[in-house]
Amino acid sequence: MATSLKIDDTTKDRIRRLADARERTPHWIMREAIREYLDREEARESFLTDAMTAWEAYRETGRHLSGEDALAWLATWGTPDERPAPKCRD
Template identity: 55%
Template sequence: MATLLKIDDALKSRVHNLADQRRRSAHWIMLEAIQQYVDREEQREAFKKEALQSWASFQETGKHITGQEARDWLDTWGTENETAAPECQK
């Protein structure tokens, strides 16, 4: 699928300068930029969806852990005393 992308001269010049510095084609630079943007935005949307689902679950059940419980648990990661996730409470 061919897609036409119109960009202003200033941005076009920046892309070409970066392409020269990276020893890549301008086409490669633009594809890479688009790919990274789409990946980042998809991850942002997935995070937002998960947060909304978590909020809905909390409103429904009241189950949660405190911020301090989460920090204490995370502090054990990668240590000899690594612990299991704390139990949710009401």
């Protein structure tokens, strides 16, 4: 799919300089920048969706894990005394 993109001269120059420094084409730099942006924004959107799903589940059930329980559990990670995840409270 061919797509055109209008960008200002300053941005074109920045892309050209970076492409030269990386021994890549300006086209490759732009494709990579778009791919990285999409990856980041899709991950952000997924995080927000997961957070809203968790919030709705909490509102419906009241089940939760206290910050103290979570921190105590996380403090054991990577130690010989590593504990399993604590149970949620009602």
